[in-house]
Amino acid sequence: MTSKRRRAPEGGASDRVTDRIALRHLRAENVFELVHPPCARARADDIEEVRKMLDAGEIDIAEDELRWLLAGCGEFVEAHRLLGEIAMSEGDAALARGHFGYAFQIVTTALPKQGLPRPLPYCRKANRPFFEAGKGLVWALQQLGDTNLAAETVQQLLRLDPSDPLELRKMLDSGRPTAEGKNERQK
Secondary structure, three states, X not given: OOOEEEEOOOOOOEEEEXXXXXXXXXXXXXXXXXXXXXXXXXXXXXXHHHHHHHHOOOHHHHHHHHHHHHHHOOOOHHHHHHHHHHHHHOOOHHXXXXXXXXXXXXXXXXXXXXXXXXXXXXXXXXXXXXXXXXXXXXXXXXXXXXXXXXXXXXXHHHHHOOOOOOOHHHHHHHOOOOOOOOOOOOO
């Protein structure tokens, strides 16, 4: 499949229209931002409905909806992250690791192998699901006793956003998530 170039709406930014997650440089701010595939952006209203289901305690229905969303958009990072959060809330570290790990892998695979885009700040809305999935992955790895991979994951995230807004260093130092740093669904 060939991708078409187009000028992004934010001045000076460029991105590619593909069915995969991509990256764009916002030159005016000199930061990078993830560009989620069109299938994920088209499902924004559906994800809001899932959040409402979760808030109402309709976990099974939300899981079904998330799986349905992923069937039509495999690189929907936010849907993978939310499934990881559900598994985490149920104490299933292995399942949480799978969901968070897949979301994390989708993005890291899209990043250039050399010359990491820096910064890729958490404060950009499009970047948050990736960082939150990374934090969930660290939690799951710690729960499963894989502290080396947890530390590697934290280092990858800190290279992209050294400001550490999710307090990943504290998680590593304590060996568990911080109370205030617990993954929360974005409203």
